[in-house]
Amino acid sequence: MWIYEKKLQYPVRVYSTNPALAQMIIEQFGGADGELSAGIRYLTQRWTMPTNQAKAILTDIGTEELAHWEIIGTIVWKLVKDATIDQIKGTPFEAHYVNHGKSPYPHDASGVPWTAAFINSKGDPIADLHENMAAEQKARATYEWLINVSDDPGVIDALRFLREREIVHFQRFGEALRIVQEELDRKKYY
Amino acid sequence: MSREQKQLLLEIMQYSFALVETNLYLDTHPYDERALKLHNSYSQKYNELLSLYEAKYGPLRYTQMSGCPWAYINDPWPWEIDFDVI
Numbered sequence: 217m218w219i220y221e222k223k224l225q226y227p228v229r230v231y232s233t234n235p236a237l238a239q240m241i242i243e244q245f246g247g248a249d250g251e252l253s254a255g256i257r258y259l260t261q262r263w264t265m266p267t268n269q270a271k272a273i274l275t276d277i278g279t280e281e282l283a284h285w286e287i288i289g290t291i292v293w294k295l296v297k298d299a300t301i302d303q304i305k306g307t308p309f310e311a312h313y314v315n316h317g318k319s320p321y322p323h324d325a326s327g328v329p330w331t332a333a334f335i336n337s338k339g340d341p342i343a344d345l346h347e348n349m350a351a352e353q354k355a356r357a358t359y360e361w362l363i364n365v366s367d368d369p370g371v372i373d374a375l376r377f378l379r380e381r382e383i384v385h386f387q388r389f390g391e392a393l394r395i396v397q398e399e400l401d402r403k404k405y406y
Numbered sequence: 407m408s409r410e411q412k413q414l415l416l417e418i419m420q421y422s423f424a425l426v427e428t429n430l431y432l433d434t435h436p437y438d439e440r441a442l443k444l445h446n447s448y449s450q451k452y453n454e455l456l457s458l459y460e461a462k463y464g465p466l467r468y469t470q471m472s473g474c475p476w477a478y479i480n481d482p483w484p485w486e487i488d489f490d491v492i
């Protein structure tokens with residue numbers, strides 16, 4: 217089960233009102249390589265993992281991704297909460313606003329809603345751990361594109377933190393893959 | 407949220423994050439004694455600060471005790487905190 221802790225994993229500082237940037241950041245809220253996809257992907261893959269290390273890493277990284285999803289929602293909220301209608305009109309956020317107001321919603325930057333088709337759970341630990349390593353690199357790349365289009369120093373600071381986490385997750389999944397591979401080889405041998 | 411409360415919360419967040427890191431590392435290096443020592447010392451500090459915070463300002467987790475009224479619901483919620491003004 218899960219227990220909510222009433223705090224963010226990282227202190228989110230946002231210094232500006234910027235609905236257009238919010239709409240870009242929402243890519244990581246409900247996009248294919250975003251935090252929701254990551255969390256649901258890893259937590260779903262746990263049942264068929266063969267080693268305790270891999271079960272633990274999927275549980276704990278999956279859980280951390282939900283904390284990142286909360287950080288992204290918070291960045292989006294802080295960028296739009298004080299926006300006037302005039303500040304929203306004509307920006308890429310306008311289409312989001314007419315459907316969802318100022319609430320974040322899990323779709324990507326161009327409005328495609330989140331779908332389970334963004335993720336997979338193959339029932340094969342080698343295939344799944346490879347998918348996860350690729351997913352972490354894709355999320356890292358998305359954070360780099362987002363940093364390139366951001367001009368708020370607080371937003372950039374939070375995006376840099378999240379980018380770093382993807383690198384750590386990639387490293388841990390690589391270690392889990394090696395452990396699982398060794399376990400499967402050992403079983404084959406005996 | 408007072409300056410004092412925010413400072414304590416930030417300190418808790420720092421220890422909490424350090425524990426996320428040691429946890430993930432230990433998941434794939436369960437025999438690393440140096441990392442375990444680090445994890446255990448962060449854990450002790452984290453739990454101390456958490457108890458201090460929750461006694462003063464109310465639960466951060468629903469599993470903790472509260473006076474009347476139930477202080478878990480008190481604002482600000484995590485997404486409402488202005489971390490730019492400390």
Ligand SMILES: [Fe+2]
Pocket residue numbers: 254281352355381382385
């Ligand atoms: Fe990740």
